[in-house]
Amino acid sequence: MDEDDQRDERAADRSPLLEVRNLVKRFPVRHGLTQRLAGHVAAVDGVSLTVGPGETLGLVGESGCGKSTVAKLITRLERPTSGSIHFAARDLAGLNETALRPLRRDLQMVFQDPFSSLNPRHTVRQILAGAYRYQGLEPDQPAEELLARVGLEAGHADRHPHEFSGGQAQRIGIARALALRPKLVVCDEPVSALDVSVQAQILNLLRDLQDEYGLSYLFIAHDLGAVRQISTRIAVMYLGSVVETADRDTLFAQPAHPYTHALLSAVPLPDPDLEASRERIVLHGDLPSPLDPPSGCRFRTRCLKADELCAAERPQLRTIALGQQVACHYPERTP
Template sequence: MNPIISVRGLVKHFPVRSRGILRRQIGDVHAVCDVDFDIYPHETLGLVGESGCGKTTTGRLLLNLVPATAGTINFQGRDIVPLSRAQMRPLRREMQIVFQDPYASLDPRMTVHEVIAEPLRIHGLYRRETVRDLLTTVGLDASHGNRYAHEFSGGQRQRIGVARALALRPKVLVLDEPVSALDVSIQAGVVNLLEDLQDELGLSYLFISHDLSVVRHIADRVAVMYLGRIVEIAPVEELFQRAAHPYTQALISAIPVPDPRKERSRRRIILAGDVPSPVDPPSGCRFRTRCPKFAGQLSEDERTKCAEEVPALTDHGEGHQTACHYAEALALI
């Protein structure tokens, strides 16, 4: 099966400017660096990592909402990176986004009907019945279209955001931490809604989150990101049971287990230090400054290799790829 989206060598640098009148460029924030991944039809690819690792920037690059510094993003065989805003407009019908904050992403001056109708009006597809059907599809009453966003709960607002994203019947949805601001009970309802919509409409998702428990529930494959680079990609159960990258192992070890006995006996991996600045990332492997292996298990020659050579994503079979010179699968469950 051919991917619906194929990303290769994706790079995004944001300029850092000095203070004062001239505001010269004095550096770059290396937000996304040489990222490769594919999304297949009807698939959910989870993108996980710590705050500030480049997840949201990757999602916005995928839709060409921010211009890429380098790389290609092939959507159904067409590279969208060099396209202008006018050239992108027809493709906006095929690719949409649900933003993280349901409080900030809806215009408080517009009724819910107007919010959902806006993309339909822009593309000349507006029909009142379509808006009513979309509200019903996401589990809201059709009469709710006359209300304003502040009259709804957080979960309901996120459903409104989903309805707006679905208005043009896209093929790809970027879901930027769509449940992180919601209560746990409401999270389950929104995640179940997204799964039902995917089955019904045949959607492909890029699901961005820092909550690995939610990602395990909804994703088919998972890509783990650290400081702008993808360090591991694998099918969801393969990743959770046999994580090979030390960073992924540390993330999974931090997930709480509801059984107290298992929780006490589990191996926890505590990472030392802070995440380095993306303005001046470490050479070679970016994770080496916090890697438990680098600190105590590798020889001097091996540490030199980590410091000088950027590890490439290496295939370990069954779609499991890891960017680590000395990756070792670890049974975590």
């Protein structure tokens, strides 16, 4: 049994570490000099998902679909409008900052832009110590040891963030997330700002750390190649909602939602002959505005299968195969 199979087996045999149900986040929209309330925009609209111990759930979708907002809600950088976020036997959705603080030891985040998440005035040693100070703790391992675990040298501990490359800065962000030995790490587009060669190094590092420490990841990205490399399961988001979830191999081999089909058809194939001969699914139109979403199915304005039912009734996630759920009135399977 290879490492991927062992990781999948560990994740499948345990109850969820994180369970999100019907998560909603609405932001007020204000106009004019008086900032008159003109309505609300639903950035996240009824998202439900789970992450098991030792599992990586990939969350994918177009820019503006609400992926990063989900990350901020789960880590409670934003307060949800409604819904539940069960983690470590507690519902994080209604907790205040005092009650959240001890739970943050087990729930950490790696940000998209490492430089904006690192204090430019602090050395790496101070940045890593800050994770402990927030919890009122003294560091229980030297900064040099943390840096070694993410592939950096001991001499880097007394440098400032601007002295590092993007990949090195992201390794520092990962080291900071690991300092308190969390159970779940939310990775919000952690490789999207990096060169392709550096992306592969960071993904391999995350996998190695997961195997070493038994970490769980919520891995958010728009790059399906990166998601495929690291994920155990994948959830696909569109306009604030999850439209399909499945294990990695099933999603890539047998996508059921038309939007998932379109996303996968845009991923280039390494074989030029196959790339030239395959059918490309082109989505027409732009992503609708969350200020004025379509009635019924949110995807219907770009879907070739849409009919009156799609306009009248919003489809709910339903199970169509073992481990696969889809929110579509007319799901399809690839032979």
